[in-house]
Amino acid sequence: MTGSVTNMERPGQKLGLLMCIALVMGNMIGSGVFLLPAALAPLGWNAVIGWGVTIGGTLCLALVLARLARLLPGGTGPFTYAAEAFGPGVGFIVAWSFWISCWTANAALAVAATSNLSIIFPGLADEGQTPALIAIGFIWLFTAINLLGVRKAGGAQVLTWALKLLPLLGAVVVAVWVLGSGSVTPPALANAAPVSLGNIGSAATLTLFALLGFESALAVGDRVKDPEKTVPRATMIGAVATGIIYLLSCTTVTMLLPVETVQASNAPYATFFATLVSPAAGQLVALFAAIAALGALNGFVLLVGEIPRDMAQKRQLPSLMARENRFGAPLWSLLLASSLATLVVYANYSRGLAGLFNFMVLVTTSTAIIFYMAAALAALKFERQRRIAASPRFAALTLTGFIYSCWAFYGAGIEASLWSLAMTATGLPIYFAMRRSTPARCEEAPIA
Known part of the structure; x- marks a missing residue:
């Protein structure tokens, strides 16, 4: 851990509100x-309702996490909140499951970037090792960027964030234009599934993957300037803005193209622009969609390094995971997580891009939900203890977020x-081994 305290306290290594x-x-x-419009298109109006349910549930959880961030600023949220409420053992399991969701998300994001680039380079759509190797290359590119320090990673995040908004907002503008001009009539949803509770549940589970990440700022709380104010603000602003953009943009794509067209597309947004604007616009949007996936990959690579580093400093993981390079980046944590993501991509490349992406979506989502459930239960406990200002409205929103999380896990x-539970359980031997090696320290480790 040589130099870790110095790097953590260095002002240049802190993230501000914009970052x-x-x-x-x-x-x-x-x-x-x-990519989700391809899966959502057959669900028709169920997808629209599902987006509404998911956005509502996510905002409830974002409010809960923002309140927890004010109570317990700094630290790593997935560990801090559960450990403070239920002890270090539960904190370890929740943080471990969240860490797994991050590196499995990295695998999905790298595959998604390659999938969108297949519109520009059709050879990438073929099954085989080449698409998998390109996806793996993306993983290690952003690992290298993050090894240069959190500020370098934050700067790359601001750049890709601005670029990825263009096709989402552009889709809404195109929809307003074509509907206003009368040049396009929305196709009838003849082949879409009827509205039902089961279909809405399927849509809500799929859309949750697109909203994962609203907890990102609180997962790196000790890398943030003035975390007590910055983290809650960033969490709520990001969740609200993204939810509105998603509802308008994704609904536009699924409603203005035939179900069969969207369902068969490797890059639905590119197909949307190619059909309604021009083929060249479709290729440009495919490039922007790939940039969006790579931007998210950059952010999640940052998370997969910070979580083990923080847990190692609390003596929940071997001290090797807390070692930092000269830029203050957690060297071995990043290398381990990226190696695991690489293995997942390469071991499953025979599924093809679409099959691999869908598999990783479900595993990532169900694993991340464990943290959301634990955070909601922790907030309810703190409210009962009067550590959080008690109010019937906040209690109702917290309970709603918990119920939504359970429903999404089932969905x-x-x-x-089972995959998510089995992968989470792999952390138990590590926790007990660390507890046996330093029992007193594990119990007395600082939580925030």
């Missing part, structure tokens, strides 16, 4: 919204849920 908002929105606006399906 935190870019981290939140950049991690939320990744691959999901650009992910039995296979993904």
Whole structure:
């Protein structure tokens, strides 16, 4: 851990409000919204309702996490909140599951970037090792950027955040234009699924992946300037802004193209622009969608390094995970997480881009939900203890967020849920081994 305290306290290595908002929105606006129309199109109006349910549930959870960030500023949120409420053992399991969701998300994002580039380079759509190797190359490119320090990663996040907003907002502008001119009539949803609770649940689970990342700022709280104010603001601003953009943009794509066209597309936004504007516009949007996935990849690479580093400093993981390079970056944590993401991509390349992406979406979503459930329960406990200002409205919103999390976990399906639980359970031997080696220190480790 040589030099870790100095690097943590160095002002130049801290994230401000703009970078935190870019981290939140950049991690939320990744691959999901650009690829999900293909899965949502057959659900028709269920998808619109599902977006509403997901955005509402996510905002409830964002409010809960923002309140927790004010109570417990700094530290790593996935560990801090659960450990403060339920002890270091629960904190470890929650942080471990959240860390898994981050590096599996990295695998999905790298695949998504390659999938969008297949519109420009059709050879990438073929099954085989080449697309997998390109995706792996993206993982290690952004690992190298993050190894240069958190400020370098934050600067890259601001740049990609601005670029990825263009196709999302552009889709809404195109929709207003074509509907206003009368040049396009929305196709009838003849082949879409009827509205039902089950179909809405499927849509809500799929859309949750696109909204993962609203917790990103609080996951790196000790790397933020004035975290007590900055983290809650960034969390709420990012979640609200992204939710509104998603609802308008994704609904536009699914409603203005035939269901069969969207469902068969590797890059639905590119298909939307190619059909309604021009083929050249479609290729440009495919490039921007790839940039969006890469921007989110950059943000999640930052998270997968920070979480093990913080846990190692609390003696929950071996001290090797806390070692930093001369730029203050957690060297071995980043290398481990990127190696695991690489193995996932390469071991599953035979599924093809679409199959691999869908598999990683479900595993990532169901694993991340564990943190959301724990945070909601922690907030309810703190409110009962009067550590958080008690109010019936906040309690109702917290309970709503918890119920939504449970529903989304169930909606992910039995296979993904079992995968997430099994992967989370792999952390138990590590926790008990660390506890046996330094029992007193594990119990007395600082929480925030």
